[in-house]
Amino acid sequence: MNATLHHSDRAETSFGCRLPALLAIFALLIGRSALAEEPPPNVVVFMVDDLGWQDVSYPFGPEVTEFNRRYHTPNLERLARGGTVFTDAYSASPVCTPTRTAFLTGSHPARTGITYWTLHADRDTSTSHPRLVNPPWRLQGLAEGDVTLPALFQKAGYRTVHVGKAHFGAIGTSGADPTRLGFETNIAGHGPGGPGSFYGIHDFGAKKRRGQQGPSVWDVPGLQRHHGRDVYLTEVLADETVNEIRKSREDPRPFFVHFAPYAVHAPIMPNHRYLHRYEDLPPREAAYATMIETMDAALGRIIETLEELDLTDDTVVVFASDNGGLSAHARGGTPHVHNAPLRSGKGSAYEGGVRVPLVIAGPSRLGLHGDERRVPTPVSVMDLFPTLLDLAAIEVPTEHAPAVDGRSLLGLLQPDDVQNAQPVRGLGWHMPHQWGAKGPGIEPFTSYRRGNWKLLYFHDGPRVELYDLQSDLGETTNLARRHPDVLRDLLIELDQWIHRTGADLSLDLVSNRPITTPAEFASRLPE
Incomplete structure (x- = not known):
């Protein structure tokens, strides 16, 4: 991608x-x-x-x-x-x-x-x-x-x-x-x-x-x-x-x-x-x-x-x-x-x-x-x-x-x-809340799928994970470091999706300000 x-x-x-x-x-x-x-x-x-x-x-x-x-x-x-x-x-x-x-x-x-x-x-x-x-x-x-x-x-x-x-x-x-x-x-x-x-x-x-x-x-x-x-x-x-x-x-x-x-x-x-x-x-x-x-x-x-x-x-x-x-x-x-x-x-x-x-x-x-x-x-x-x-x-x-x-x-x-x-569309999910149980992926997040690629944007950090669902349906291997271009593109798409839908990101507990946006995160990635 x-x-x-x-x-x-x-x-x-x-x-x-x-x-x-x-x-x-x-x-x-x-x-x-x-x-x-x-x-x-x-x-x-x-x-x-x-x-x-x-x-x-x-x-x-x-x-x-x-x-x-x-x-x-x-x-x-x-x-x-x-x-x-x-x-x-x-x-x-x-x-x-x-x-x-x-x-x-x-x-x-x-x-x-x-x-x-x-x-x-x-x-x-x-x-x-x-x-x-x-x-x-x-x-x-x-x-x-x-x-x-x-x-x-x-x-x-x-x-x-x-x-x-x-x-x-x-x-x-x-x-x-x-x-x-x-x-x-x-x-x-x-x-x-x-x-x-x-x-x-x-x-x-x-x-x-x-x-x-x-x-x-x-x-x-x-x-x-x-x-x-x-x-x-x-x-x-x-x-x-x-x-x-x-x-x-x-x-x-x-x-x-x-x-x-x-x-x-x-x-x-x-x-x-x-x-x-x-x-x-x-x-x-x-x-x-x-x-x-x-x-x-x-x-x-x-x-x-x-x-x-x-x-x-x-x-x-x-x-x-x-x-x-x-x-x-x-x-x-x-x-x-x-x-x-x-x-x-x-x-x-x-x-x-x-x-x-x-x-x-x-x-x-x-x-x-x-x-x-x-x-x-x-x-x-x-x-x-x-x-x-x-x-x-x-x-x-x-x-x-x-x-x-x-x-x-x-x-x-x-x-x-x-x-x-029909062109492939991106699907997004947004839950800036902590659910009552604990476990893998159970934390505030925004995520996005386009084609076989799925991006997870965990609000605590923030942290990113990238998966190829075609070859890794179980989301076991984070490919964020191996595919920086894909990661950057999906972060920008996710940021655009956030703006289109009006999604509100989590707030930092200390500063009470919104966390880093996906676009800001993408801008800090090494070229």
């Missing part, structure tokens, strides 16, 4: 060089025109919590791994065989709220200011760092009036439903209530991001799980009829989702359903109906495996319901996760290796913290693939915002603010091989 190549990516001066891109744009415009003439599709988004890239039996990587063999997710395998699999898909952040709000708005967390997970509107959830202070950020999360995906679908005549984890806004704010963000129906969604318990016998509450009495902010709301029953939260939420889909028999409107099971977020609690499959695993890992299988069974119920109601040919189904898999606290065995070959996990700048499963399946009438297709193009969960709007032929309002950073994946989903005419 060098500066000349970067400039040629940004601008082509001859018509011959621009022709493939123009043809790609023309093909997309034709596709959108055709979509506008079709009946609007239903949309089901299945957004799993803390599910890692390796936490499934379907291999998103080039090889079947120990973890792929450990877990049982036959319904995801089935969905993948009938859809488009994005092998290099990413969350917008290594923690939940920033990714979930980026999905809802299409805007990067750095741009919205929602750079960390929310809970209380007047209290920062960041852990203190010995040398850095995180910059001001949007503690309250989203708010009523923000332009959101469900609001746009609702305006277009859709019935919009949220089931499960929300975590879009802090407790007591408008963003904590999905019905104030564009969802017509909200079941079990509120401000906090984790469930008190997965068991109905605990009333899905934190204190009852510990043998105590009284309410807790973590108690899952709206499921009182299941209190005291021997039921599992993921299965209850699947029941609710299926019931909402069945309402389409009486309601002629197309539906947009966002099903976000609290699984597989902590607390790690087994579903006993599946434990017999995992007797060879340590208890904590066996419990985790049952949570994954329960989640997959919920996906299967949704797929079967769509088939039963003859809605498969009218529905787009998306399967995604909000960040990498948990691999620090709460898991069994050696920490930070549960996403191998990826390094580290949730909360980390490394691939284990941000690379996630992503599958999109839908009807052929929308031009989507009916057979398994693996796409290695790096994409982001925030790309779902413009993608789903494109598939439903819904326009993004010109007054949308902040800007949409997501890019429509329509060209990657349709049979024509137009994606090769």
Whole structure:
């Protein structure tokens, strides 16, 4: 990678060089025109919590791994065989709220200011760092009036439903209530991001799980009829989702359903109906495996319901996760290796913290693939915002603010091989916060991927690391010293990305001034 190549990516001066891109744009415009003439599709988004890239039996990587063999997710395998699999898909952040709000708005967390997970509107959830202070950020999360995906679908005549984890806004704010963000129906969604318990016998509450009495902010709301029953939260939420889909028999409107099971977020609690499959695993890992299988069974119920109601040919189904898999606290065995070959996990700048499963399946009438297709193009969960709007032929309002950073994946989903005419783009991540756990890459950072190169800019120092993901997916060999030209170019690109998105860097604890910028760091590199 060098500066000349970067400039040629940004601008082509001859018509011959621009022709493939123009043809790609023309093909997309034709596709959108055709979509506008079709009946609007239903949309089901299945957004799993803390599910890692390796936490499934379907291999998103080039090889079947120990973890792929450990877990049982036959319904995801089935969905993948009938859809488009994005092998290099990413969350917008290594923690939940920033990714979930980026999905809802299409805007990067750095741009919205929602750079960390929310809970209380007047209290920062960041852990203190010995040398850095995180910059001001949007503690309250989203708010009523923000332009959101469900609001746009609702305006277009859709019935919009949220089931499960929300975590879009802090407790007591408008963003904590999905019905104030564009969802017509909200079941079990509120401000906090984790469930008190997965068991109905605990009333899905934190204190009852510990043998105590009284309410807790973590108690899952709206499921009182299941209190005291021997039921599992993921299965209850699947029941609710299926019931909402069945309402389409009486309601002629197309539906947009966002099903976000609290699984597989902590607390790690087994579903006993599946434990017999995992007797060879340590208890904590066996419990985790049952949570994954329960989640997959919920996906299967949704797929079967769509088939039963003859809605498969009218529905787009998306399967995604909000960040990498948990691999620090709460898991069994050696920490930070549960996403191998990826390094580290949730909360980390490394691939284990941000690379996630992503599958999109839908009807052929929308031009989507009916057979398994693996796409290695790096994409982001925030790309779902413009993608789903494109598939439903819904326009993004010109007054949308902040800007949409997501890019429509329509060209990657349709049979024509137009994606090769699209220039490679850079993907950035920004979390100027210290997460609660400790481990590799779990510290304030800003990072950037272009092509196979990935730059990590750790705010403490600052320090830089450079990896070639094509040859070193596990990020084991820092190439910053071996490739100074690549390092310099990516530092400059990262600095430009920071300015475009309005990302605020961490502050030095002593001086209370922002840390050295990537451009300043690049200027100090030896020639």
